[in-house]
Amino acid sequence: MNSALLDVVQSGLHTVDLGRQLRVGMPQSPNHPQFWHTLPRRHGDMVRADGGSAANDMISTGTHVGTHIDALAHVSQDGKLHGGANAGDSCLGGKYVEHGVHTIEPMLKRGLLLDIPAYKGLPDLEGGYEITVEDLQGCMASQDVEVKAGDVVLIRSGWGKKFAEGSAYVGGPSGVPGISEAGATFLAGLGVHALGADTIAFEMLPPGGGHAQLPAHRILLVESGIYIIEALDLEGLAEQGLHEFLFVLVPLNIFGATGSPVRPLAVVPA
Template identity: 75%
Template sequence: MTDALLGAVQAGVEVVDLGRQLRVGMPQSPNHPAFWHTLPRRHGDMVRSDGSSAANDMITTGTHVGTHIDALAHVSFDGKMHGGVDAVAAGVGGKYDELGVHTIAPMVRRGVLLDVAGHLGVEHCEGGYEITVADLEATSARQGVEVGEGDVVLIRSGWGSRFAEGAPYVGGPSGVPGVGEAGAQWLADRRVHAAGADTIAFERLAPGGGHALLPAHRVLLVEAGIYIVEALDLEGLAATGWAEFTFVLVPLNIYGATGSPVRPLAIRSAATA
């Protein structure tokens, strides 16, 4: 008997890439080491006797650059990480054994796109705009989709359309749109598996406030044990009109790390896409 999933794949699927291309100089949070790529050996630097040559690469990078996932070890509150783990003691030895990114299982789950910018009829929400619970519920109702337990919920503010602008995408003086504490609690109450957005820090950044206060990170990572995916490219997904789909994400299996670059995918069978 043919496996149902394999059968669906063989019948044809439509795939939307939700990940940002990793490039030197791309916009990122100032709190993290930058991505760097170089060629230690280029073609022609060493040529073999038969005329062939090979090139190779080296990268150095923080784990929270480009499209990336936050492990539960990423944030603590009052000295505790998720589940009451002592944050200081857990970091002894230079790795987080219990809540590192290696503990995130590969995701093949129902994905839901809440296109808030589309619902509001704007290209993108304004800098510093807080996406409210009312916005989330109205968007859900307009799209005819409900957020359920175990889902991965992606919130489009439209701010991702500014990624190529560099510094303006990061926010700074303008701030960045996103959910606040109330929106994060709405997601937590629905027991989602992960939540993502098209912005640098997932949640609202106040104009001129930078990353000084991140209450949604506390609610999701520390209190609820919900993973956060940041800097998603949601423009292509919004253009498809898909409200729900199969979401696929696999973090790099880095033992004890607080996060990982990822290249998530949204997938639907060609018959329904």
């Protein structure tokens, strides 16, 4: 047993929750089934002889709703998944056996926050703003952080503040800020394990363009085997100035699924 690790834990840890609370009616991509939660049994519906009662729940949801991770099975290009796997043949009995979310190992990685608005001296980025390679490099230099192979890099645009506004967060007419195609290529070249953002689709969505084209998804999921985490809450990290931390994420172990809701954590010593 690693006594040094236990010593750190016992001395106290500070945790920042990066996940969105799952609520009926929360904003989401229109391409995915909505989250729904109900109580088929409420207290008082059935009462035992001793006066005890129990309530229980039922949920239905798309796997790409709320804060979630994209498995490599989520996107194909020209009929191929990551590594050249045939997208049709990979779906066996309605399950993506080869690249489903069950193949994502629990993440305990070095996490980095790239706070792009803070670097640019802005409160938030505007809808449709494309985060360039120059933005990424400049932000890394200003924060004095170096992205290393195996890291999980989280990109803050400030757009996450709009989550409580509903449709404004989806950003149809306004577009949504996000990484450029060149930016995705740049970060993939650094060997990152996963990338995340505080927006609905990770990459830039042009005003009125919706999800018509998602080149960063192709570069990361198909060409590079890099996972994407979307709809993160990064405001707490930004407010506390935490740019480097232990990143913890465990997807639901759903066999053959293309993604999973997640509740990631950023952890630092207390």
